Structure formats: C-alpha cells, structure tokens
Amino acid sequence: MHRFARRALHTCEVPRDLSSVTFRDADGEHPDRVNLDAEVPDTVWRSVESLYRTGVHPGIQLSLRYRGEQVLHRALGHARGNGPEGPPSLSKIPMTTDTPVCFFSASKAVTALLMHMLSEQGLVNLMDPVSYYCPEFARHGKRTITVHQILSHRGGIPAIPRETPIEVLWNRDEIWRLLCEARPVEVDGAKLAYHAITGGYVLQRVLEKVTGDSIENYLDRYLRRPMGMKWFTYGITPEHLHELAGNYATGPRPKFPVSWVVNRALGGDIRTVEQVTNDPRFQEAVIPAGNLCGTAEEMGRFFQMMLNGGVWNGKRICSELTIRRAIQQFGSLQLDRTMLVPMRFSAGMMLGGNPVGLWGPQSRYAFGHIGLINKLCWADPARDISVSLLTTGLPIIGHHLPALGRFVYTVCKQFPLLPENQRRLVPA
Numbered sequence: 001m002h003r004f005a006r007r008a009l010h011t012c013e014v015p016r017d018l019s020s021v022t023f024r025d026a027d028g029e030h031p032d033r034v035n036l037d038a039e040v041p042d043t044v045w046r047s048v049e050s051l052y053r054t055g056v057h058p059g060i061q062l063s064l065r066y067r068g069e070q071v072l073h074r075a076l077g078h079a080r081g082n083g084p085e086g087p088p089s090l091s092k093i094p095m096t097t098d099t100p101v102c103f104f105s106a107s108k109a110v111t112a113l114l115m116h117m118l119s120e121q122g123l124v125n126l127m128d129p130v131s132y133y134c135p136e137f138a139r140h141g142k143r144t145i146t147v148h149q150i151l152s153h154r155g156g157i158p159a160i161p162r163e164t165p166i167e168v169l170w171n172r173d174e175i176w177r178l179l180c181e182a183r184p185v186e187v188d189g190a191k192l193a194y195h196a197i198t199g200g201y202v203l204q205r206v207l208e209k210v211t212g213d214s215i216e217n218y219l220d221r222y223l224r225r226p227m228g229m230k231w232f233t234y235g236i237t238p239e240h241l242h243e244l245a246g247n248y249a250t251g252p253r254p255k256f257p258v259s260w261v262v263n264r265a266l267g268g269d270i271r272t273v274e275q276v277t278n279d280p281r282f283q284e285a286v287i288p289a290g291n292l293c294g295t296a297e298e299m300g301r302f303f304q305m306m307l308n309g310g311v312w313n314g315k316r317i318c319s320e321l322t323i324r325r326a327i328q329q330f331g332s333l334q335l336d337r338t339m340l341v342p343m344r345f346s347a348g349m350m351l352g353g354n355p356v357g358l359w360g361p362q363s364r365y366a367f368g369h370i371g372l373i374n375k376l377c378w379a380d381p382a383r384d385i386s387v388s389l390l391t392t393g394l395p396i397i398g399h400h401l402p403a404l405g406r407f408v409y410t411v412c413k414q415f416p417l418l419p420e421n422q423r424r425l426v427p428a
C-alpha cells in the first residue's frame with residue numbers, strides 16, 4: 001500500500017513477504033491427529049494473511065481446534081512498534097503465539113461462566129435480583145433487576161454517565177457507587193441493550209459478596225490454574241506490562257452516525273479508547289467486562305473446555321448442565337439498542353444463527369464473544385471447532401471488513417457441519 005494511502009486509511013506497514021513477520025508454533029499444530037487435510041488449515045491461514053494485508057491490524061494471533069486438537073497456532077505482525085502513526089525509528093516487537101493480548105469484551109464470556117459456576121456451587125441464584133446480594137443496588141428503581149438480566153444485557157444500565165472521568169474505571173468503590181446511583185432505562189428485561197462495561201462491575205460485586213474473595217482469585221482458583229493457563233488474568237501485573245501487545249486506532253476515522261454509535265457503546269471516540277486501553281492503569285486494573293488478558297490459545301482452550309461439556313484434559317471444570325445453561329438462548333433475535341444491530345444472546349454469550357449469523361452461515365448452535373468488533377472468539381458444536389482470532393487494531397468501519405467476513409466464512413466452509421450424531425452440546 002502506498003504511503004499516502006496508508007496515511008489516509010491509518011494503516012500499519014505490511015511487508016511484501018509475510019514470512020518475515022509470521023510465527024508458527026509447529027509443535028502445537030496437529031492436523032494429522034484428526035486426519036485433517038493439510039490444505040484445510042493452510043486455506044484458513046491464507047484468509048488471515050488477507051486480513052493482515054489490509055494493514056489495520058499490526059498484530060494477529062490465531063488458535064483453531066478441531067475435534068479437540070489444535071490444528072492452527074500462528075501469529076502475524078508485531079506486538080508493538082508498527083502502529084500507523086509511530087516514528088519509523090520505533091523498535092518493532094514481533095508478535096508470537098505467547099504474546100498476551102487484551103481480550104476486551106470477549107472477557108465477558110469468561111466472567112459470565114464464573115457466574116454460572118457460582119450457581120452450580122449453590123452460591124447464587126441467577127434469577128434473584130442483584131439487590132438480594134447487594135441491597136445498595138436497589139436505589140432509583142433497580143430493586144427487581146436480576147443477575148440473569150445483567151448477564152443477558154437486559155439489566156437497564158447499559159452505560160455509565162457520560163461525564164464520568166475515565167479514572168473511575170479502575171476505582172472499584174467509585175464505579176460501584178455510580179452504578180448504585182444510576183437510574184435504569186427500564187427494569188422489566190424486555191429490551192436488549194448491550195452493557196459494554198457496566199455489567200461486569202455488577203457481576204464482580206455479586207461474586208465477591210457471596211464468596212468473600214476477589215473475582216481475580218476466584219478466576220485463578222476455578223479456571224486459570226485448573227486449566228494450566230500462563231496468563232488469563234484480569235489486567236496484567238506491572239512486571240509483565242512490557243510483554244502485553246499494544247492497541248492501535250486504525251482504519252478510517254468513524255463519521256456520524258457510526259461515530260455516535262461508538263461513543264454511545266464505548267463512552268468515547270476510538271482515539272480515546274486507544275489511549276485508555278494503552279494506559280498502564282487500565283492494563284493493571286480489574287475490569288471484568290473488558291480487560292482479561294491472555295493468548296489466542298488460552299481463549300481457544302477456554303471455549304474448547306466449554307465444547308467438551310466442562311472438561312479439560314480429563315479434569316472436570318464445571319458440569320455439562322452449567323455449560324448448557326450458559327449457552328442457552330434467552331429471548332429471540334432482537335435489535336440491540338446500544339449497537340443498533342440484531343443480536344441473539346444467552347446469559348453471557350453472543351450466539352450464531354441460521355441461515356447466517358455472527359459466527360457464519362448455519363451457525364445457530366455456535367456461541368462466543370466479540371472483543372471491540374475485531375477479536376472473534378467462539379465455539380461451534382455443530383462443527384466441533386473452537387476458534388480464537390485476536391487482533392491489535394481497533395478499526396470500526398473500513399476496508400478490512402470484507403476480509404474479516406471472509407475469514408469467518410472460510411472457517412465455516414473448511415469445517416462443514418457434522419452429522420447430527422457427531423455433534424457436541426446440540427439439542428436433540
């Protein structure tokens with residue numbers, strides 16, 4: 001891409017020879033164990049390369065499992081140093097499959113499962129009002145809003161007040177005070193409105209109230225350590241900040257009405273989001289709806305555990321019933337009043353659809369979560385795949401969208417629907 005086009009589109013530098021910026025974990029790819037033709041993962045990877053060539057993602061990671069075996073585990077580009085506006089002299093740090101990346105809203109899937117695990121342990125009834133556990137939340141008409149409504153984005157508090165200083169995001173007590181003082185837009189759960197960041201704080205407060213422990217310790221005890229994760233933490237410790245991949249506002253700057261939707265959902269424009277998410281205070285904080293950090297392999301491992309009905313490497317993480325409840329559709333396909341697009345949700349997951357949905361064609365049984373539009377993490381029981389595509393660019397509307405769509409379509413095409421008697425977690 002010519003440098004003037006790069007400047008106009010806010011893209012990073014892309015070399016002609018992608019092998020110079022490709023990292024492959026050959027020991028972590030085993031297509032032979034599931035008798036998968038080598039051309040299948042190569043075809044999927046070519047679609048990832050096409051996405052990278054758009055220049056909107058300085059770094060990309062991909063982990064893809066089929067029938068429980070990882071068949072793709074690769075990275076492209078740089079973790080830091082190749083942003084669209086950085087000086088040419090800036091050192092470029094290669095992206096590898098071990099580089100931690102912030103999952104952004106894909107964190108919600110993990111936080112949601114923690115709540116379902118609390119329910120399995122008998123510590124929470126998801127149909128109880130939040131105020132049953134945290135009475136102070138009942139203020140200004142929120143007495144009847146349930147934990148389940150918060151999980152399914154029907155809690156009536158989709159955003160924090162616009163005038164809220166950004167520093168409040170990492171102040172646990174102040175953000176909770178604001179949410180308790182908030183006036184809901186509705187309380188009956190009838191209207192779907194994506195809770196970009198608010199819901200996570202509510203769920204955190206409930207979890208910590210009933211366990212007497214922090215959400216980060218609960219995650220560590222029941223998911224991270226049992227599943228052998230290296231990263232997979234809310235935020236990242238100061239000594240590892242230099243290893244965390246950076247985030248870059250790339251692509252054409254959103255114009256009205258897209259810019260209005262972005263501000264409504266995220267509480268600021270995309271440049272502000274870039275600045276905040278690269279702020280060490282955000283990176284070290286605990287933000288349950290938006291700053292879990294880890295690798296594509298770790299998030300793929302999480303969704304594979306769900307696909308296995310709550311089992312990882314022979315170890316029971318949670319019950320199959322808990323998984324089924326976490327992915328069960330709640331409500332019908334409905335226009336989301338925050339994102340202004342039709343969505344299907346469970347109590348914590350974004351669901352696919354037929355004839356086409358978020359996770360591709362014929363994806364009705366697929367479940368997962370998107371992170372800031374460009375991170376795609378999901379599992380499809382009807383195809384027996386778990387997929388985690390992590391990217392470091394933050395484009396909203398731009399020339400990369402066809403390539404992103406082709407990636408999802410390519411995955412679905414290369415891994416067709418299995419016969420019904422070979423599918424996992426699919427209702428009879």
